[in-house]
Amino acid sequence: MKVLITGGAGFIGSTVAAACLDEGIDVVVLDDLSTGRAEFVEGRILYRGYIADGELVDRIFSDHPDVHAALGCAAKIVVPESVAEPLRYCEDVAAGTPLRAISPRYFNPIGCVPGIRDHDHDHDLARAHVAALRRFDAITSGDAGAAPYRPIAPGTGHGTTVFELIRAFENVTGEPLATEVVGRRPGDNAGAYPDVTLARELLGREPALSIERGIADSPAWHARRDLALAADGND
Ligand SMILES: NC(=O)c1ccc[n+]([C@@H]2O[C@H](COP(=O)([O-])OP(=O)(O)OC[C@H]3O[C@@H](n4cnc5c(N)ncnc54)[C@H](O)[C@@H]3O)[C@@H](O)[C@H]2O)c1
Incomplete structure (x- = not known):
């Protein structure tokens, strides 16, 4: 494929x-x-x-x-x-x-932190995309109940507040995080996390990686990114 x-x-x-x-x-x-x-x-x-x-x-x-x-x-x-x-x-x-389409809807692959959100590990989200590709025909045109356009929300299905995320970050890193409480950004809503029933049914998968694992993996990803950019002479 x-x-x-x-x-x-x-x-x-x-x-x-x-x-x-x-x-x-x-x-x-x-x-x-x-x-x-x-x-x-x-x-x-x-x-x-x-x-x-x-x-x-x-x-x-x-x-x-x-x-x-x-x-x-x-x-x-x-x-x-x-x-x-x-x-x-x-x-x-x-x-x-779109002719036939699956539209994965998700909130926060680990890293961004407005309001209450579903924080999913980006590798779990990536694997949900692969599952959607593998099952694309069945989901959009094959079986009874299939529809040409399917919004599907992969994720954990749990909301995490900013303060819970800060505590999880501090637990993983063992370091206090400098924080400042400020107003919402324009366009941010107070909180949103998805109903993941359809993702379980149609994509047949559950997130495997925890929020703590996502936090632990983030610095490694950024370090690799910084190295790649430095090698190219960019910052
Ligand atoms: N990052 C998140 O936290 C997050 C959360 C939920 C949903 N999403 C969704 O995932 C998608 C990708 O987001 P991301 O975080 O990877 O952003 P990103 O900025 O890292 O990636 C977007 C990519 O699209 C390219 N691009 C933008 N406009 C283009 C155009 N008109 N033609 C061709 N290329 C174009 C950019 O160069 C970039 O490589 C978006 O639809 C975003 O809404 C992201």
């Missing part, structure tokens, strides 16, 4: 790409590198460009007629910016026209 991953040089896209390759799924990346990094697609096929560039997309499908599905991870993701410039964000979201 081969998949096109848009935004495959970003945080989520590059993690999903790694999970796909681990599972023997070939990967082609389309990314404009606006926030993503070429270092994160090293050794992978990269087309640099905008997701709504029809000619480029045609070229990718002509070069890779065996692409089975496209995984859309290309997006602008800064919440206050999305409130300040909603049209720019809509333009990017509207750029794709």
